[in-house]
Amino acid sequence: MQNKLIGLIVLVLIAAGGYLGISAVNEPSTLTLYSGRGESMVRPMIERFESRTGINVDVRYGDTAQLAVLLQEEGDQTPADVFWGQDAGAMGSLAKADRLATLPESLYSDLPPIFRSRTGEWVAVTGRARTFVYSPERVSESEKPESVFDLTEPQYEGRVGWAPTNGSFQSFVTAMRHEHGDERTLEWLEAMDDNGVEAFRNNSSQVEGVADGAIDFGLVNNYYLPRYKANDEQYPAEQDFFESGDIGNLVNVAGTGIIKGTENREQAVEFIRFLLSPEAQEYFTQEVHEYPVRSDVERNPQLKPLEELVNAAPEINLDELEDLEGTLDLLREADLI
Amino acid sequence: MAQRAPLHILAPALLVAVAMVVPLGYLGLRAFQADPQTVMDLVFRERNLHLLINTLKLSFGVLVVTTIIALPLAWLVTRTDMGHRRLLTILGVVPLAVPGYVMAYALIGIGGHYGITAQLFDWQLPRIQGYWGAVAGLSLYTFPYLFLNLRSALLGLDASLEESARSMGHSETAIFRRIILSQLMPSLMAGWLVIGLYALGDFGVVALMRYEVFSYAIFNQYSGAFDRIYAAWLSLMLLAIALVFVMSESVILRRRRLASTGRGVERHAPPHQLGKWRIPAWVFVSVVVLASLGLPVVILAYWLLMAPPPLSFFLEVPLVFARSAVAAMPAALLATAMALPVAYLAVRHPSRMANAVERSAYIGYAIPPLTLALALVFLALNTVTVLYQTLALLILGWALATVALAMGPLRSTLMQMRPSMEEAAHSLGHGPSSTFFNVVFPHLRKSILAALALVFLFCMKELPITFLLAPTGYTTLAVTVFSRTSEGMMAEAAPFAAAIMLFSGLSVALILNREGDRH
Incomplete structure (x- = not known):
């Protein structure tokens, strides 16, 4: 009996060592995403993005707040390239902790003002x-x-x-x-x-x-x-x-931003551009029942039109929500x- | 009579204690970064006192209800002629696999205008919520902690004590109170301690039941403020309360001697004849099983039938289960291996230090799991970076959180074992390690299996540590269920939640089957 148990323990240690070896190898063209949004909603988009661009995306799913705290704890050593959070508060707290890089203006210049961060460190994905x-x-x-x-x-x-x-x-x-x-x-x-x-x-x-x-x-x-x-x-x-x-x-938003110091900036920008594309936006509104950030996608019949929302919403800049x-x-x- | 502990016990036990100090060190480090005035405002609030009282009320209620469930159940499956004892044992353990929030949804979903009973039978029950909702929700899936501990103890009980009492004319009630109950004390206390500490730290059930307790304060600090510095202070407060729990257990258990001394061979009691109590016994067992397993199964079936997901969902389930089990099983082995020397040291070589080492094992369990995970992130990133986001770190995190769970059954069995057996082995020329493996270890077989089962089930549904420490892209069943229910996608969550219960149940059945009939 005890020999078996000892054998088992040894086996486990070997296996653990094996995992270590495997996970230490990281392909260079892989983008790492920390997602505070649920897997059921994110994964279909990831799959489309991967097949479209050939860029591999590793996703760490979690609670938005927990991932935001984790990113602060990891600091410069984070493996994350992109963060996708549930709300403006989380995005703001990361910007404040100096964890987000400035985004190229072309990403967000044609979005309605209620969906933009003034500092340009993150951008709304859905309303x-x-x-x-x-x-x-x-x-x-x-x-x-x-x-x-x-x-x-x-x-x-x-x-x-x-x-x-x-x-x-x-x-x-x-x-x-x-x-x-x-x-x-x-x-x-x-x-x-x-x-x-x-x-x-x-x-x-x-x-x-x-x-x-x-x-x-x-x-x-x-x-x-x-x-x-x-x-x-x-x-x-x-x-x-x-x-x-x-x-x-x-109108609150779910937002995304690029982590400071990433080596995959180009792919990260491409990923965010994809999230804001008509294709992904249509998915978010039709399947997830959230508001798109652009008006050129087919409207979800369950939701009031975006213009009506923009009318009804108070004029608040998202940065004020920090x-x-x-x-x-x-x-x-x-x-x- | 306490001799100095041999090195092969002392060294690993001390190592466990050192590992437990890591999260404490981390908390201290973060707490030190705080601004004193803000700490004062945050810690010395009147509301904290109010939350604290609610927390204690909740823990007390859960302890009472779990005891009412677990004590009779354990007695029935070990000491009576009730049939199907192995099946009942497994049914008494599987509720541990039910995620807390699923249990809460199940209870909430029964009543109300749109509840299951209203939908199916047009019969509106009041909605279960508040204090009693929280007590019921927590009790229905934590009672197995107590049940498994009590069962191990009852199986190891030496019948000769009872028989002498009986021959001296004591009544059956007196025997139960004076002998059985006092023999069960260590396992009762071990079960109470893990359940009490669980109730102290739980947020999932109490939040859904809308009963406000202290864990609210910690949750808000991490989740609302995205803050880890003041959250450290609140975690320290929670640990202080946990310390009171742990210390009171140790005070109550002190100076107890449970093993019989003198001559005579240890024997096991013949089963009690249930007689006319057979029917009430089966009614009791059925109610327990229906409430703890029937309810969650009904709610899952209801979610599934409301909006059946595509078949591909079901095909994915076994794969995700295998992935969860691959980490949960080594964690169970590691936690049990860590608990063994600690329990042995505390029982066989009691000293101030042994006591401190044993108590330290509760740190990992009592500390808010998110804090423990952050501590390990900090440790890995500042020492062995290659370990970061590997399964090895996740396994270590789970093991640190569960050493206390594994210790319960081991400790009560060790307390029942006579040291004279080991002494005899020594005098027969066996060295300390030979004695340990040949004499102590075989006796612990059942408790080791119970410990493995407890830890395995804990890991299968664990969330915060998994979120933070697992390799990127590694999702477990629990993570999948949680992310879907929190998005309001109940039907998509149901097959995975059912899988946690089903496969964990099967694994426990496998583990407990290894018990064999040998004593």
Whole structure:
């Protein structure tokens, strides 16, 4: 028995050594991508890019925030060439930590201004609008709020959900601070809390909460409900924008950037150019239900047209969404996180 | 009577302790970079106290519920004439393979306006959430930690103690309380400790159940602020709470002697006749199995049927499983190999230092996994860069996180073993290593297998360490399931989640089958 076990251990050590040897060899024409977006969405695009260009892409999937922290920990020694994150906050934090290289202007010069970073260190891949999801059975047309600020009124007491720990909610609070000031934002946060707002884990759990009757309204990103509707047309929830220009309709983005010091800059630029191409953009809007960053792709029937979104969205520069620390301080002051 | 520990025990045990200090060192390094004022604001918040109380309430609830499930179950499959004991044992372990968030989704999905019962039977149950939701969710897949520990202990129990008590006229209840329960104490404590520490650090279930605990604070710092410096402070706070757990276990267990002394041959008790209790026993077992395995299976089937994915999804599953197992199996062996000398040192050569070494093994388990992974990233990049993003580092990370898990069953069996056997071997001229391999090792066979099973299942569904340490392009089943559910693509996640449960169940069955009937 013990001989077998010892034998097994030795075998394992040999195998481990073998792995070491294999993984130390790295082909030069390989691009390494750290992706905070899920594999099911990213992989089809990677496969098309590989067959189109002959460039190999190694992808490390993970949670956006964890990968952003990892990139900081790795510093100059990172094997990553490109990062693709879920939200502007993560991209901003990497830019601030000086981990992103400047992109060639030709990549983003013809995108609408809401999808560009002013510093040119990263660029939006898709747009994701903040919106409210509601129960058509328990909410009458006249009860639909015009502004996110209305939700502190007595008629919404105990009926609204939000996700204070969620990145896209925090980006929305950052935008609110920028537009209306810290004081008014804190007031709103505290008034919401006093009004019995229910805290959820993330966007999809709020959509489910509305369907299940736990809440009547939820503050979410636009693309979750369409995914539920795609499985069940009768799914008992609907969503709508606040009135045009309301901060509750903020357009956040998923973004991408090139890691500083990469030896594969050319391939990295080519990859980002592909993500912004009509072909990839059409896939993102049709299959993933997010907004394309360009208007020349076929519209997803589940989504409102891009022009309407651009109209409804408040005018916020994406770089303004970088001040997460101030937002977290505020959320802490209101005892929400 | 404690002799100095022989070198072949002492050296590897110390090595484990040193390895555990690495993440602590990293935390210290990062914590040192912080600005004191911000630390004060972040650490001494009233809300932290509130979160802390919630955390303790949660841990307590989970310990009570898991004990109510695991103790009777372990007793039934070891000490009674209940049939199908091996099958029931496997069914009692497989819930460990259920990812926490899948269990939470399963519980949440039952009730509510759009819940399964409302959809299928037009019968709306209240939505399960909050404190009780979190307790139920965590208990239903962590009770096997306790079950496996208790089972190892019950199998090693010396029947002669009970028999003497019985012959002295003690009632069955008194025997259970005074003898069996006190013999089970080390394994109860070991199980409680790993479950308590798990409940302390869990974020997945509690977040979905919407019950706010301390892990919220850490999660927010990493995930909301993309920060690793202040997160280090919060991790240190969590470790401090974990330390209280670990120390209280060690205080309770101190000065216990479990092995029988004197003459007589160790024997195993004949099984209790269940008699009229047979039906209630089967009802209990069925409820446990239905809740812990039935629920997640139902939710997975429901996701699958809602929107069946293409066949190619299913073809991919075995490949991804093989990839996960290739790393999980060596990690299980490594963790068990690391736990063995530590447990042996602590039980056979107790001393202040042995105690400290044993306690240190809990660092890897109690530390937030993301912190542990970052520490290893830091270590690899600053020492042996070639190790970075190799499977070897992932295996090491998993092993550091699970040494404490593997230690539980080993330690309780060692505590039950009489040192006189080893002494006899010595006097017969066996050297220390010959004694260890020929006398101690065969006795530990079942506990070693239990330890392997515990670690293997942990690794199969582990996420944060895998995310950070695995080679680029290496995805495990758990990673696939997680990324799909978090995108709201439940149907695409279901086959992979089912595969974790199915294949892990089969692997555990294989491992436990090696137990044989030899004692």
